[in-house]
Amino acid sequence: MAGILDGKRIVVMGVANRRSIAWGCAKTLMDQGAQVILTYQNDRLKRQLEKIAPENTPMIQCDVAEDANVENTFNTIKEEYGNIDGVVHAIAYADKKTLSGGVIDVEKDGYNLAQDISAYSLISVSRYASKIMHAGGSIATLTYMGSTRAIPSYNMMGVAKAALEANVRYLARDLGEKEIRVNAISAGAIKTLAVTGIKNHGDLLKESEIRTVDGKSVDIFQVGGTAAFLMSDLSSGITGDLIYVDKGVHLLS
Numbered sequence: 001m002a003g004i005l006d007g008k009r010i011v012v013m014g015v016a017n018r019r020s021i022a023w024g025c026a027k028t029l030m031d032q033g034a035q036v037i038l039t040y041q042n043d044r045l046k047r048q049l050e051k052i053a054p055e056n057t058p059m060i061q062c063d064v065a066e067d068a069n070v071e072n073t074f075n076t077i078k079e080e081y082g083n084i085d086g087v088v089h090a091i092a093y094a095d096k097k098t099l100s101g102g103v104i105d106v107e108k109d110g111y112n113l114a115q116d117i118s119a120y121s122l123i124s125v126s127r128y129a130s131k132i133m134h135a136g137g138s139i140a141t142l143t144y145m146g147s148t149r150a151i152p153s154y155n156m157m158g159v160a161k162a163a164l165e166a167n168v169r170y171l172a173r174d175l176g177e178k179e180i181r182v183n184a185i186s187a188g189a190i191k192t193l194a195v196t197g198i199k200n201h202g203d204l205l206k207e208s209e210i211r212t213v214d215g216k217s218v219d220i221f222q223v224g225g226t227a228a229f230l231m232s233d234l235s236s237g238i239t240g241d242l243i244y245v246d247k248g249v250h251l252l253s
């Protein structure tokens, strides 16, 4: 059966393990015919990727903390594989101290780090990815409704997600002339490595599940389905926008 991503080469950034939203995206994109290139933060995570990804899946290290790393990554991708058609950016980070208190307790270093990795990195990724992206390409990032609401425990990550979503709108405008689209998926709460860094994450996951329309949390492959749609030409009219994949949690909260 033909997939909606046949012939497309897509970079997926942010697989840490088989629970990662990025893995749900990568697997679904592959199932839809895409050639997927995975990027990983460090060697420890590379070993995880090697356990779960099909043999011969291209993998490249990219710690987004430095612009030079991001630039090198996309230069290497161009040299080794050629131009690309899309990027899924599923990266966020805040240190434990920053996540342990309210926004009122956040200090400058922790604030800057969370913004840097979770929001600014979409700008650097979009800048260097767009240089090697075909017209008609697509960039998608992952966000959470804590960007527009004061969700208990989400705190600093909500502030970073608000910036990330603003980045999406401005990047969509900036890259429009190159016919590259930029969008966000606002996923429901899913138990991943990143979520376990949030204080009281058990309560956050439980509250979110209760608020779904069917009492069952969304899973990483349901998020992956929307990522596949956004990477495909089927979504060619959508840019600068946000799609909720949370089984209605944002409607009921």
Ligand code: NAD
Pocket: 013, 014, 015, 016, 017, 019, 020, 021, 022, 040, 041, 045, 062, 063, 064, 065, 089, 090, 091, 092, 093, 117, 142, 143, 144, 186, 187, 188, 189, 190, 191, 192, 193, 194, 195
């Ligand atoms: P995850 O822990 O599986 O993925 C987070 C990824 O960010 C990891 O692969 C990690 O290596 C990467 N990362 C962190 N710092 C990095 C750096 N300096 N350079 C490169 N990579 C770095 O968790 P996840 O929940 O799958 O998170 C993926 C995205 O989805 C994040 O943006 C997260 O905020 C978002 N999201 C998650 C949920 C949820 O409930 N899990 C809901 C909505 C949005």
